[in-house]
Amino acid sequence: MKVLLTGGAGYIGSHAATVLIEAGLDAAGESFDAPLDYYANNVEGAIGVPRAMAPAGIRTLVFSSSASVYGHHRYIPLDDGHPTEPVNPYARSKLHVEEMLWVLANSGPGWRIACLRYFNAAGAHPSGIIGENPRGAPNNPISRIARTALGELPHLNIFGNDYRTADGTAVRDYIHVMDLAGGHLAALNYLMEHTGWHAVNLGTDKGYSVMELIGTFERARGVSVPRQVVTRRAGDVAACHADVEKAATEFGWRATRTMEEICRSVWRFQKKRRVPPSVDPRPGRFETEKAVAGYFDYFPLLQCRKSVPDPASTTKKTVVVHVGTSKTGSTSLQTFFHNNREALRVRGVAYPSDGAYYHGNGHHVLARVIKGKEYLYHWIDPEDPAYSEERCIRQIRRHILDNPCPVALLSAEEFWHPMVPPLLGAVFDGLDVRCRIIAYVRRQDQWLLSDFNQRVKTLGYHGGGFEDFVREEMSNPNSFYRHYPVLSGFARVFGKQNVTVRVFERSALGGGALFQDFLSLLGQTMGPDLAIPESENTSIPWELIYLIQQFNSYSGLGVGERLALNRQLRQLTSRMDFHDLDPLSPELRREILSHYRADNALVAREFLGREDGRLFTCPENRDSEVSGASTGPHPVPASVPGADPVREAHSPDRTWRQPPPVSLDKLAKIAVYLWRANEVDGQPGTP
Known part of the structure; x- marks a missing residue:
């Protein structure tokens, strides 16, 4: 699906662009003082887009509206059926467009239109690269709080403390901008199956007062925010928050990020915004970068680009990145690499491993640092300088360059994320290296089974049974069980010819076969110098x-x-x-495979050259695959010696x-x- 995103360089639009790209889609990317500007921007622009769509046969549109169309509320929480009585030019312009689109949707068959009524967007991208950065003072109170804490504003103005609320300050519904961006993707998915005009609230169903915002921010960041109370602003209401039940029931969408996460992401963005890099990124370095306006502007990771000189040798090294898809033997592979790192070094393959920098046996910290520090919060001190972007990236670059081995191998489950490819590409930018990506993919029914087993064992899942877990994951538009968004991102950044895709199933790649298969991709074979580790993360009944x-x-x-x-x-x-019961009924198995079939077909055609679109070639009631051909420079055997490509998952004692x-x-x-x-x-x- 191709998406035209208008306003993609703005605050919400830029975040929506990243979510659309992560989903594997191709995205090209003050009202009372200037009312005519708002009408020109919102109304005239909204007329032009549908006018261009109709002759092209395009009838699907998601419009960014606003909860301000409700005006003075008659009750709270505000549901989608609340009367619309806008009180300022901005809100009136949004309502005019909604009404125009309603008429358009009813003018003929086939129109699919969603009007998303935003509540108060806040927060920033987890990388800290994108956020709200207006030319003047920000309207968002959380951004104002952060700038005040940084000393850019002398104090925070609190507009009134005599409202009929718990602490006297105004209460609003604040939604993380990444949740808001996810709402756009959920709306698109909904419109693929539903026609007509739909108005839906995007909020959190929870209100925070100004004083609660300040308190949360101060606790989250350990700073003090100077403030003063000033008179109320005209038109401000005491309290307002959303009823989001319609979005939950129709779109399958709910906001998931907390106020603490909003505050942390804003603080990270504001701090990074203040320190431009010493070396600007080259424009147009990656295709992905072109799709998201400003995504790589002032990219902090590139501060360290020239801190390590390129190797004197003219021989280009190869960096092999094992994108360790969850539940495809990644932990076993990392243990194999780690335990045999000296033997691999003798063979010319370096496996950098540096204690605290690489949690466990893989390069998880590297992956988490480049994605943004919020991915580290649950197990390290986020302010620890040892985990700074520059130090971590500098270290891995030095390991790659200083090691005499022609091949360097990196591995982490955390690399399996749509936002990683451009960020990882920036890590190697300026180095004379060639990057290869190796990813094992697994059929989603078996992947879900194995992942549920793992999450229960490690207390990561507290919900209902397996079927509830499956429903939850299939309704998530950003679910990482979809292979194509991640693989296409790596192809855009590193070139499809450098992306090797292998199919993983236990019956074909169990035991030592997985290690032999991976070594074959490096042009290596198993030998007595390499020890096979004991099984890790084994399943239990x-x-x-x-x-x-x-x-x-x-x-x-x-x-x-x-x-x-x-x-x-x-x-x-x-x-x-x-x-050892099988919790997966035949009906649920078919539903899972049907849900992911289109995504799998894209992977099969684009990465394995299978015109029939079949990524997994065995019958749907089996748990075995022949490891098929792959893209990449090394030939790959059609199967691994010792594999049994036809063993059934359902043995007689394991029927459902x-x-x-x-x-x-x-x-x-x-x-x-x-x-x-x-x-x-x-x-x-x-x-």
Whole structure:
């Protein structure tokens, strides 16, 4: 699908452009003082676009409206059916366009129009590159708070503290701009199947007062914000927030980011905005960069571009990036690389690994740093200078250049994200290296099964059963289970000829076959100098998974206690006879494969050259694939020795049936085991 995005260089439009690109789409990218400017921009422009669309046979349009069309509210929360009574020229211009589009939608069949009524957009892109940066003072109070904290404004003006609210200051609904951008993608997906005119609120269903904003920001950043109370502004209301039920039920969309995340992202953007890089990026370096106006302007990662000299040798090195798709043996591969790094170095393959810089055995910190520090917040101090962009990028560049090996290998699950390709490209910009991307993809029904198993084991999922998990992921327009958005991003940045796509299934690439397959892509073979590691992140029976999930939902245990309990429960796999049920019904399996079929067909055609569009070649009731051909300079065998490309996922003892509850007899045995496992000095403990 191709999307014309008007206003793509603006605050909301630039964020919408990144979301559209991440989804694999091709995107080309004050009212009382100047009322005629608002009418010219909003009304005249909105007339021109549909006028050009109609002759071209294009009848799908998403219009950026505003919650200001409601005017003085008669009740809150404001639902989509609230009367529209705009009180300023900006709001009137938006309502005029909505009415015009309503008439257009009813003028003939086939029109698909969504009017998105924004509440208060706030926040910035997680990379810190894009955000609200008006020429004058920002209208957004959170941006004003950040600029005041940075000393750019002497103090924050609070317009009135005598409203009938809890603390006397005005209450508004603030939505993260990335959630807002996701709402556009959800609207497009909805319009693919529905005609007519639709007006929908995009908000959070929660209001924050000005004083609550200040308090949240101060706590999140550890700074003090000077402020003063001034008189109210004309037309301001005491409180306002959205009813977003229609967006949830029709679009399958809800805002997910918190006020703390909004404050952190604004602070990050405002700090980066103040420090231009020492070396400007070359214009037009990447195709992706052209699609998002200003996306690479003042890119902080490029400050370190010339800090490390290019190698004296004229021989170009190769950087191989293993995009470790979740649940495709990535952890095992990283352990293999890490444990055999000396043997690989002798073979001419360097695997940089530097303790804290690379969490575990992969390059996860590198991936998270280039995406933006908010990806690190849950496990490190975000202000730790060791995780600064410049230091981390400088380190990896030095490892690549100083090592005599002609090949450097990087690996991380965190690279599997649509925003990574251009950012990773910038890391290598200025180095005389050639980049190759290797990605293993997995059929989504098996991927979802394995991922659910993993999330329950590690307390990452507290929702309902497996089917609820599947529904949640399939309704998410930004779900990372879609292969094409990520792979097409790497192709745009590094060239499709440098992207190698391999199909992963356990029956074909289990055991040592995966390591042999990856080595073949490097022109290497297995040998006695390379040790195969023990299995990592092994699956456990589904009957036990359901039991662990019940313990996860028990509020009487802390996270540490639940993790310890889960480890003990997993040890029961070898001690007790648990049934390895298949939680995936045939109907749900077909629904999953149908949902992702179009995306998989794009990958098959563009990356594997399969004109029939079949990415996974085995029958849909099987869990096995022959590892098909791939793009890239190295020939790849059609199959791996020892693989069984026709083994069924559903063996006779693993046919699908509704999972029964764990028997009381088995629960009693589990209780006794845990009781004994928690003995202290010979005395039984309490599990």
